[in-house]
Amino acid sequence: MPEHEWRALERAHAERADALTAAHRERKSRGERHPIEDFLFTYYTTTPGQLRRWHPGAGVALAGAGEERASWRHYRPEPAGDAVADAAVDLEEYFAKRSGTVDYVESLLERTLDRPPRFGCFGLHEWAMVYRMSPEHLRHRGLELRVGHEATDAVVDAHPIVCTHFDAYRFFTDAALPLNELTPTRESQRDLEQSGCLHAGMDVYKWAAKLGPIVPGAVLLDAFVLASEIREVDMRASPYEVSGFGLAAIPIETPEGKREYADLQRGFAARGDALRRQVLAAISVARAERPAEAEACAGRSD
Template identity: 50%
Template sequence: MQVLTGPEWRARAEAHAARVDDLVAPHLARRAEQVKHPVHDFLFTYYSQRPAQLRRWHPGFGVALEDADDHVGLKGYAGDPVTVSPGYVESRLPLLRQLHILLSATAGRAPQLGCFGLHEWAMVHRSAEHGKRHDWPLRLGQDGTDAVVESHRIGCSHFDAFRFFTPSARPLNTLQPGSDDRPDFEQPGCLHAGMDLYKHAFRLTPMIASELVADCFELARDIRVLDMRAAPYDLADLGFEPVRIETTEGKAAYVAAQRGFAERGAPLRARLVAECERLLGVVRAGQNS
C-alpha cells in the first residue's frame, strides 16, 4: 500500500482538476446558455459520467491518502488513511470479469479499417420513412445519402452503433452484433470501440487512477470529431470540414485517421486490461486468505 501525504495527493488532484477544467469548460459554457452541440455534447449525453465526476480525482486501489476528509464517505473508500477497500473491489467482480473479457478480446484482434464511418450514414438511411435523427442537414441530401449507403459494403462490428441503424439499413450490415456477444465482434479499429475506452475507464472508478480516465476521455473527444466529420451531416457552420468518405480521397483520409486512433487506443486498452488483471488478483487473494 502506497501512502500519499496531503501535499502529495493534493498536487495530483489539483493538476487533474485543472486538466479536466480545460477539457470541459466549453461544454459547461454551452450548457449554461442552453446551446446544444452535435459533436462535443455526445461525451456527456451518450455517456453517463458528468463533468463533476470526471473532475474528481481518485488515486486508484492500492494508494492511501492522509488528511483526506473529502474522500471519507465516498463510494468504495474506507480506513484511516483512507483508501479504496478490498471489499469494494470484490463487490465489483462481475464488472471486472466482463471488462477483462471484452478488452482482452478486442486487443487480440487486428484493426479493421475498411468501415469508412458508414455507421453514421446507416443511422439516417431513408430518413423520410423512418424519421430524422438530428436537426442538422444532410450534406448530400436524402437521396444522395441513401445512395452512399446502398452502394457500399457496410461491416459495422459495434452493437451500440449498429442498434441505431434504421430498419432499412440493418439488413445491409454484413455483421449482426448483439448486446450479449460484444467480445465476439469488437475490434480495435472501430471508432466507437476507441471512444468506449472512456466508458470502461470511468466504470472502474474509483478503483483506477483518474489520470487514466482522463487519458481515455481525451482520446474519445478526438475520435468523436472524426466520427462526425465523416458523418453525412453538413456541419460547416460549426467549423468542421467534412471527410468525404464517398470519394477515394476521403476514404484514404478516413483510414489514415482511423489507423492513428487505433494506435493511440492500443496502450490505453492495454493499461485497462492490466488494471482489470491487478484488481482481479486482489479479489482472488481475498478469497484465498
C-alpha cells in the first residue's frame, strides 16, 4: 500500500478512535468514573492508546513503514532495495505465538453464526446479578435500583431465566444461579454462544482486539461502536436507575419493554453477525497469506 494512502487511513483511524474515547480519557484525567460508559475500558483490557493503533490486516505491506513499525508487536520490516523498508505483519511469528487464540476465536464465531439467535432473555441477567442482594453489595453502588429491591426480586421470580453467556452467568448471585435454565461454563461457551445475546455482541469487540494486527482497524472500531451501543441498552434494561445519565429505562418487566428490548436485540444480532463474518474473513486472509512452510510445520506438530 503506498505511503500516502496508508498514512491517510492511519490518521483517520486515530482521529475516529480519539473521538470515541475522548469522554473516558477526560474523566480519567480528573479521576472520575462513569458506571456505564467506562465499562468497555474496565471489563475489557484494550486501552484507548491500543484502540487508536491502525492495522491494515494481514497480507498488506505498508510502504516505507519498516523503521517506524519495527517495534510494533508481530510486525517485520521488508527490504525495499535502496528505499526505506516496508512493514507487514509477520504471519509466521504471529501464528507461532497466537495460533491457539486464532483457532478458538474462529471456532467460537463460526459456531455462533451457525446457531439460531434467541430473543427471549429480556436482559434478565442484570436482574439476576442483584437478586436477593443487600444494597451494600450491589456491583454499581452509585446507582439505585429503579423499582426497589423487593420488586426487583419479584421480577426475577416471575420470569424464566435463560442466560446462555458464561461471562454474564458467573456474576449471578448464589440465589439466582439455580434459577437459570442452563449452566454455562467456559468450556461450554462455544456450544452455547448465540448472537441474540447482548454480551456475545459486545464480545465481538473483545475477539477483534485479541486478534490484534490481522484485523483491519475499521473492523475493530466498528466492533467498539457496537459494544458501546449494546452496553447502553444493557443498562437501560437493567434494574438500575439510569435516568440521571440521560438514559430512558427499558422496563422489561412490562410487555412494552419486552417488545422494545427484543427489537433492539434483533438489530444488534444482525450487526454483530456482520462483524463476526468480517473477523472470520480477516482470519481467512491471514491463514491464506501465511508462509507455506509454516503451515506445513503446524500440520506436522498437530
